[in-house]
Amino acid sequence: MDTLIGMxxxxxxxxxxxxxxxxxxxxLSVPATDIAESCRPVLHEVVEQAVTSSEGGKRLRARLAIAAFDAIRPHAGPETRDAMVDLACAIEVFQTAALVHDDIIDESDLRRGKPSAHRALAEATHSTAIGRGLGLMLGDILATMSIAIAEHAASCLHHPHALDSAFLHMQRDVSVGQVLDLAVELNPLDNPTQLADASLNVFRWKTASYTTMAPLQLGLTAAGIAPDRAAELAERIGRPVGVAFQLADDLLDVIGYTKATGKPVGGDIKEGKRSVLLADALTLSDAPARDELIAMYEAPQRDAQDVRRGIEIFTGCGAVDRSRERISALWNEARTAIASSGLDHDAQQTLIRACRMFIPDSCL
Structure with a gap:
């Protein structure tokens, strides 16, 4: 796949x-002479954790942004393309910031198979409270850093002001999405249709906004497409792909395995997370299983036996199959949007291949 034009x-x-x-x-380079000597070890730990947190991952967002750029400007000069790579890196740095904050909110111990940032910093400082505080500051630092990186890269690309605006709007959308994600947890379980609609709305704001929509918009705009048209194409193509990506992520929590996802299987069930998958299970289950799920999710906590039973219900009632149907329909919607985009054949094929990376085969 990597040898194909535009990827x-x-x-x-x-x-x-x-x-x-x-x-x-x-x-994060700060002259040591400007920092009180007794505080330097802690700053060093934060810097090293910023690097550790930034390592790894599939870099799907950066790859999509670069692919969108290449689709329009496959023969861009090296300096221009270097600037596009930096803009793509800015998206990834922002994602790291979001994940650092996410793990604090969710009280997650692991990220990509390693201790989450605030847990690592708590261990380094021998203080849970200080580790959490340093994690919050690390997320803020990375988010601010991503803006600086994006602004510098945008100055070397088409429509720099539009790129700056799009990047800031992306950050706003993710923040709104995080608020909505927390609000969904207050949804009662006796109205699964309402829960599914609210969860899908969160996926658009919290996930699609910076996972697929912004990378597409930034890549297309940087390549020279008019900002309004780039935004419209990014919405039509990126929204269904981003929502499908989050549906797939939730599905992998049930059908995946820790080595592939970097997270414990059934982690969402153990956390009692409200999701589309749960809403579908509540809709499709018989009354005893539905009551069992509601009791399980309303309990103060869930154990390994609850996780196993939850997976059994999700699979047996057809919720897993329903999730695959949702993902397939969204993928078809995205492909239709690409086909009607007015871009040439090679550009369309480049975008199809890039967007397809977001949907695992096991989820279709």
């Missing part, structure tokens, strides 16, 4: 990975 090559992916670490270190 990120392995060298591109290596450049994104190494460039992110370089950018993070550069932006």
């Amino acid at each position: 990120s090559t392995p060298s591109d992916l290596e450049r994104v990975e190494s460039r992110i670490i370089e950018l993070v270190r550069n932006h």
Whole structure:
């Protein structure tokens, strides 16, 4: 796949990975003489955790942004394309910031198979409270850093002001999405239709906004497409792909495994997370299973036996199959949007391949 025209090559992916670490270190460089000696070890831990938190991942957002750019400008000069790579890196740095904050909100111990940032910082400082506080500040630092990286990259690309605005709107949308994500947890379980609608709305704001819509908008705009048209295409293509991506992520919590996802299987069930998958299970289950699910999710906590039983209900009642149907329908919607985009054939194929990376085969 990487050898096809318009897709990120392995060298591109290596450049994104190494460039992110370089950018993070550069932006966190503070002269030691300006820091009180007794506080330097803690700052050092935060800097190193910023690097650790920024490592790994599939870099799907960066790859999509670069692919969107390449779809329109497959022969861009090296300086221009370097700027596009930096803009793509800015999205990834912002994602790291969001994940750091997410893990604090969710009280998650793991991220990508390693201790989450606030847990690692708590261990380093021997204080849960200080670790949580440092995690909050690390997320803020990374979010601010991502803006600086994006602004510098945008100055070397088409429509720099529109790129700056799109990047800031992305951050606003994710913040709104996080508020809505917490609000969904207050939804009662006796109205699964309402729960499904609210959860799907969160997916658009919290996930699709910066996972697929913003990368597409930034890549297309940076390549020279008029900002309004780029935003419209990003909405039509990116929204269904981003929602499908989140549905797939929730589905993998049930049908996946820890090595592949970097998270414990059934973690969402153990946390009692409200989701579309849960809403579908409540709709499709018989009365005894539905009552069992409601009691399970309304309990103060859930154990390994609850997780196993929850997975059994999700699978047996047809909720897993319903989730696959939702994902397939959204993927078809995205492909239709690409086909009607007015872009040439090669550009369309580039976007199809890039968007397809967000949907695992096991979820279709």
